[in-house]
Amino acid sequence: MTTRELLFLGLLRHQKMHGYQLNEFIQQDLAVCTDIKKPTAYYLLNKMEARGWITQSSEQIGNRPLRRVYQITPTGEIAFQSMLRESMQEYTPTYFEDDIPLAFLDELTTDEASTYLETRKEQLLSELEIMQNTPVHPGTVQWMLEHRLRHLQAEAAWLDEVLSRLTLMEEE
Amino acid sequence: MTTRELLFLGLLRHQKMHGYQLNEFIQQDLAVCTDIKKPTAYYLLNKMEARGWITQSSEQIGNRPLRRVYQITPTGEIAFQSMLRESMQEYTPTYFEDDIPLAFLDELTTDEASTYLETRKEQLLSELEIMQNTPVHPGTVQWMLEHRLRHLQAEAAWLDEVLSRLTLMEEE
DNA sequence: TATAACATGTAACAAGTTACATGATTTC
DNA sequence: GAAATCATGTAACTTGTTACATGTTATA
Numbered sequence: 339m340t341t342r343e344l345l346f347l348g349l350l351r352h353q354k355m356h357g358y359q360l361n362e363f364i365q366q367d368l369a370v371c372t373d374i375k376k377p378t379a380y381y382l383l384n385k386m387e388a389r390g391w392i393t394q395s396s397e398q399i400g401n402r403p404l405r406r407v408y409q410i411t412p413t414g415e416i417a418f419q420s421m422l423r424e425s426m427q428e429y430t431p432t433y434f435e436d437d438i439p440l441a442f443l444d445e446l447t448t449d450e451a452s453t454y455l456e457t458r459k460e461q462l463l464s465e466l467e468i469m470q471n472t473p474v475h476p477g478t479v480q481w482m483l484e485h486r487l488r489h490l491q492a493e494a495a496w497l498d499e500v501l502s503r504l505t506l507m508e509e510e
Numbered sequence: 511m512t513t514r515e516l517l518f519l520g521l522l523r524h525q526k527m528h529g530y531q532l533n534e535f536i537q538q539d540l541a542v543c544t545d546i547k548k549p550t551a552y553y554l555l556n557k558m559e560a561r562g563w564i565t566q567s568s569e570q571i572g573n574r575p576l577r578r579v580y581q582i583t584p585t586g587e588i589a590f591q592s593m594l595r596e597s598m599q600e601y602t603p604t605y606f607e608d609d610i611p612l613a614f615l616d617e618l619t620t621d622e623a624s625t626y627l628e629t630r631k632e633q634l635l636s637e638l639e640i641m642q643n644t645p646v647h648p649g650t651v652q653w654m655l656e657h658r659l660r661h662l663q664a665e666a667a668w669l670d671e672v673l674s675r676l677t678l679m680e681e682e
Numbered sequence: 683t684a685t686a687a688c689a690t691g692t693a694a695c696a697a698g699t700t701a702c703a704t705g706a707t708t709t710c
Numbered sequence: 711g712a713a714a715t716c717a718t719g720t721a722a723c724t725t726g727t728t729a730c731a732t733g734t735t736a737t738a
Contacts, residue, residue: 429608
């Protein structure tokens with residue numbers, strides 16, 4: 339995913355950050371949109387530094403572990419601009435992990451299927467609740483969060499329809 | 511993705527198939543839901559055979575290349591049943607590659623942003639058209655395809671809203 | 683007779699994850 | 711004094727992709 343690098347550059351454009359700080363922000367504020375693990379983040383930062391997109395400067399508070407504070411370079415800015423434009427016009431089809439099992443739903447009794455889908459629905463609703471409680475972000479970051487919200491709402495509506503179809507089949 | 515193995519088992523339950531045949535079917539009939547490449551398919555078949563989930567029997571027509579025809583075993587059937595139940599109650603959050611660029615949309619002029627999103631929309635609409643022209647499948651395979659259709663429609667509606675928001679901003 | 687379709691694979695690479703390792707400081 | 715937080719990483723593994731290799735047969 340090239341967009342992970344775009345994200346890093348986009349965040350560093352606004353503010354110098356060290357790896358830990360980036361990780362924190364992504365896990366707390368952007369958890370609904372992406373899921374970058376710690377080692378991946380450090381790996382990407384090193385890679386981007388080697389490319390000259392960002393530079394490091396060390397910082398230490400007291401005797402705490404050294405912080406490597408990253409800052410975007412002019413080369414990095416150019417990369418950001420071109421990646422942004424490229425990715426903005428691209429539509430990437432998304433595949434749903436949960437689609438495949440759905441194809442074999444008719445292997446189960448309507449009763450069993452309903453029970454499982456109710457479990458799915460609970461998980462979905464709890465994610466929806468989390469989303470609706472996250473603070474409003476400035477600019478189009480909020481648009482990204484809204485997109486995700488729309489998607490979750492569409493999923494909830496779909497699940498409801500599948501469940502009602504199953505109920506109809508049960509009555510026959 | 512465990513669901514790829516579920517898919518293979520699910521297809522082989524209905525009919526013995528050789529690798530080439532499986533690939534054809536997935537690329538022609540299920541292209542909208544998954545995207546399994548040839549080497550991945552052969553790799554998975556070998557792995558599943560090693561596990562005892564499927565067995566091979568060779569078949570040759572004339573002097574053509576040998577076909578390895580795969581068939582599900584009782585062990586494979588057990589695996590299918592348990593994977594189906596497990597995956598059916600799981601809700602797997604989906605991340606959208608195209609979300610991240612959206613967060614930085616306000617770095618572009620409304621004009622440029624609109625142009626790019628129109629390009630995205632065209633690609634989306636052409637995928638929608640393909641979907642609406644795929645033949646109806648039996649049973650809940652059709653449900654899977656419908657889910658995908660719902661998703662694409664929600665995406666189209668979202669894109670339209672973003673585009674109209676941009677138009678409103680331009681007028682200010 | 684060239685090209686597409688049939689049929690199966692290998693080797694090298696890319697991306698990302700898990701589990702592990704290290705050590706300081708703050709909080710309970 | 712134990713546990714959580716701060717801070718950065720490495721090594722091994724998993725999964726999947728791209729590009730390449732091979733040879734037959736039907737079709738244009």
